[in-house]
Amino acid sequence: MADDPIALTIKQMSVSYPSPRGWVQAVRDVSLQVKRGQMVGLAGESGSGKSTLAMAATRVLRPPSARIGGSVRIIGRDVFSLSVRELRAARWKTFAFVSQSAMNALNPVMSVRAQMRDAIRAHDSMYSSGNADKRCEEVLRIVDVPVNKLDSYPHQLSGGQRQRVVIALALILQPQLIIMDEPTTALDVVAQRAIIALIRRLQRQLGFAVLLITHDLTLVLEVADEVVIMYGGRVMETGASNELLGNAMHPYSRALIQSFPPLHGVMTRQEGIPGTPPDMVNPPEGCPFAARCILAKEVCLREMPVLVTHGNRAVACHHAAGNRTFGGSIQ
Amino acid sequence: MRKPFMWGKQLPTTAHKGAPLVVENVHKRFVQGAKIAHVLRGVSLTVKSGEIVALVGESGSGKSTLARTTVRLYTPDGGKLIFDGQDVTRVSGRQLQNYRERVQMLFQDPFASLNPTHKVRTILLRSLPTRARSLPSRARDALLREVLDQVGLTPADNFLHQYPHELSGGQRQRVALARSLAGKPDLVVADEPVSMLDVSLRLGVLNLMLSLNDQYGIGYLYITHDLASARYVASRIAVMYAGEIIEEGPADEIIAHAMHPYTQILVQAAPDPQRHGRGDVDETVFSGEPPNLSQEIVGCPFQFRCSHVMNRCRQEPPPMRSAEVGHQVKCYLFRDEVTTVVSD
Numbered sequence: 001m002a003d004d005p006i007a008l009t010i011k012q013m014s015v016s017y018p019s020p021r022g023w024v025q026a027v028r029d030v031s032l033q034v035k036r037g038q039m040v041g042l043a044g045e046s047g048s049g050k051s052t053l054a055m056a057a058t059r060v061l062r063p064p065s066a067r068i069g070g071s072v073r074i075i076g077r078d079v080f081s082l083s084v085r086e087l088r089a090a091r092w093k094t095f096a097f098v099s100q101s102a103m104n105a106l107n108p109v110m111s112v113r114a115q116m117r118d119a120i121r122a123h124d125s126m127y128s129s130g131n132a133d134k135r136c137e138e139v140l141r142i143v144d145v146p147v148n149k150l151d152s153y154p155h156q157l158s159g160g161q162r163q164r165v166v167i168a169l170a171l172i173l174q175p176q177l178i179i180m181d182e183p184t185t186a187l188d189v190v191a192q193r194a195i196i197a198l199i200r201r202l203q204r205q206l207g208f209a210v211l212l213i214t215h216d217l218t219l220v221l222e223v224a225d226e227v228v229i230m231y232g233g234r235v236m237e238t239g240a241s242n243e244l245l246g247n248a249m250h251p252y253s254r255a256l257i258q259s260f261p262p263l264h265g266v267m268t269r270q271e272g273i274p275g276t277p278p279d280m281v282n283p284p285e286g287c288p289f290a291a292r293c294i295l296a297k298e299v300c301l302r303e304m305p306v307l308v309t310h311g312n313r314a315v316a317c318h319h320a321a322g323n324r325t326f327g328g329s330i331q
Numbered sequence: 332m333r334k335p336f337m338w339g340k341q342l343p344t345t346a347h348k349g350a351p352l353v354v355e356n357v358h359k360r361f362v363q364g365a366k367i368a369h370v371l372r373g374v375s376l377t378v379k380s381g382e383i384v385a386l387v388g389e390s391g392s393g394k395s396t397l398a399r400t401t402v403r404l405y406t407p408d409g410g411k412l413i414f415d416g417q418d419v420t421r422v423s424g425r426q427l428q429n430y431r432e433r434v435q436m437l438f439q440d441p442f443a444s445l446n447p448t449h450k451v452r453t454i455l456l457r458s459l460p461t462r463a464r465s466l467p468s469r470a471r472d473a474l475l476r477e478v479l480d481q482v483g484l485t486p487a488d489n490f491l492h493q494y495p496h497e498l499s500g501g502q503r504q505r506v507a508l509a510r511s512l513a514g515k516p517d518l519v520v521a522d523e524p525v526s527m528l529d530v531s532l533r534l535g536v537l538n539l540m541l542s543l544n545d546q547y548g549i550g551y552l553y554i555t556h557d558l559a560s561a562r563y564v565a566s567r568i569a570v571m572y573a574g575e576i577i578e579e580g581p582a583d584e585i586i587a588h589a590m591h592p593y594t595q596i597l598v599q600a601a602p603d604p605q606r607h608g609r610g611d612v613d614e615t616v617f618s619g620e621p622p623n624l625s626q627e628i629v630g631c632p633f634q635f636r637c638s639h640v641m642n643r644c645r646q647e648p649p650p651m652r653s654a655e656v657g658h659q660v661k662c663y664l665f666r667d668e669v670t671t672v673v674s675d
Contacts (some may be wrong), residue, residue: 191617259534271534272534
């Protein structure tokens with residue numbers, strides 16, 4: 001169990017929220033995997049269901065706030081069958097979740113040290129007070145924040161330092177999987193790069209796996225090992241990031257990549273994606289992207305394509321399935 | 332060839348010719364209790380008639396303050412703003428109104444910049460120059476419809492009678508753009524106009540701005556922290572750090588041959604999928620914080636993070652020098668190039 005090579009397996013996950021207009025089907029039949037030590041990027045626009053997926057998979061989001069189906073295994077344990085006590089013991093020690101804008105969610109009236117000790121006390125009773133202090137200093141050093149900031153309050157830290165403290169907090173009980181939801185969105189480019197480089201270095205040193213949720217596809221294409229692209233609550237395409245960039249098979253992936261101007265090379269006029277994402281209260285019967293897709297045919301509107309595996313990648317598109325040459329046919 | 336405006340024949344005067352904006356050694360300070368934050372520390376920048384200039388820098392560098400100062404939402408504490416040959420640094424009343432009709436602002440957040448209690452029609456009407464308010468209402472509505480057509484909100488009649496909450500983020504930003512265009516401006520100061528929009532909608536708005544520039548010669552001061560989009564829209568890029576412009580030049584030049592150590596870090600930090608697998612970058616390059624602007628900075632503002640720092644950098648700030656044609660940098664590392672250029 002402990003030497004399961006897979007850190008996270010999400011299988012056929014579906015999540016709906018109640019709303020005055022009906023159930024919002026935020027996540028529909030999503031499966032994905034993160035291997036140990038790997039960084040997988042989960043990319044998508046707002047409303048694609050990526051944050052909902054992460055919150056449901058970690059049981060942060062739970063009934064009756066949402067209707068949740070499917071199964072989640074983290075380091076070999078079925079997350080949905082854990083008792084409340086087991087879940088509490090697994091959080092932080094087995095997996096940690098860094099939620100969106102966590103750096104702004106640090107408690108403003110507690111010192112960094114107090115917040116770290118809180119996490120230790122709540123999730124691991126084995127620590128003595130002296131050891132807990134030692135561990136606090138250790139993780140702060142790992143993330144390159146001066147140890148004298150332990151007794152600082154969040155407002156005394158810069159944005160980049162707060163984000164580092166949040167990462168230190170996630171690391172404090174040495175989890176094997178960290179799910180990070182937009183960990184760098186509130187930061188500017190330079191601070192973002194420093195944080196991402198830090199996460200990569202810590203992964204190499206400590207060996208934990210990361211599921212990195214972001215809207216910035218260029219970022220995960222550059223730094224992640226694999227990328228999962230979501231749209232309209234579904235997985236559109238997955239694959240190794242170096243393969244996806246030049247050879248994306250799904251028209252949505254291609255259009256999304258084309259939505260980012262290149263930093264180098266010849267500059268051409270690029271088009272965004274016309275139209276707007278689907279209404280998830282009444283999601284389309286067929287492919288969620290069909291309404292905005294230049295290749296959409298009648299079958300796309302009628303039938304949701306299944307995610308078909310092609311070697312080590314997978315794509316959910318009527319045009320791509322069984323047609324490998326399709327890759328070069330649009331532009 | 333620049334076309335006359337497609338909209339606004341109804342406006343009595345249509346003297347659009349495009350005009351340069353010159354920002355000269357502008358200073359801006361904010362008082363925070365006992366502290367005084369010196370946010371703009373002598374900024375000089377020119378946006379020529381019909382030109383698109385991008386202003387990039389990290390948060391806190393003063394980009395937004397400069398944007399708000401150029402449209403005179405703030406009054407500079409020192410230096411000059413010259414538009415179309417006229418000093419507008421301290422104008423007020425009717426003259427300020429005239430200036431603002433010709434230099435418009437487009438804000439970052441289309442969810443905050445549109446009054447939620449007004450229909451699109453009212454929002455746009457309020458932005459019309461005073462000279463248009465005396466038009467018969469039919470002529471005014473025709474003008475609004477033409478502007479909405481220009482920003483791709485068709486059929487315009489539907490949008491005129493909607494409230495902002497009925498529109499998507501991309502549509503709202505188009506309404507905000509229509510509002511800045513209605514009075515036929517010479518220049519639009521756009522403060523991160525697409526950063527709040529979904530990735531797939533950003534290019535739509537940027538392309539719209541580009542085509543308006545192309546057709547009518549509307550100039551932009553495009554403020555962003557995204558270098559790739561700066562290169563996409565602008566012909567020139569100015570890089571701001573700690574309230575100063577530290578490098579300026581042709582957009583491709585700035586990215587391909589960044590000179591200032593800070594610009595180099597900025598280029599390295601920008602996400603670039605082409606770099607995948609080339610090994611991880613040295614993260615120490617990106618650490619460090621910008622200086623505290625409420626304290627006096629002696630020397631170069633970047634000295635505290637710079638790996639090339641010399642004694643001289645700690646003593647006096649480097650002046651802006653031309654390194655190559657149209658490419659200027661404030662850094663002592665480049666004085667040799669300067670002498671060759673000067674001797675030419």
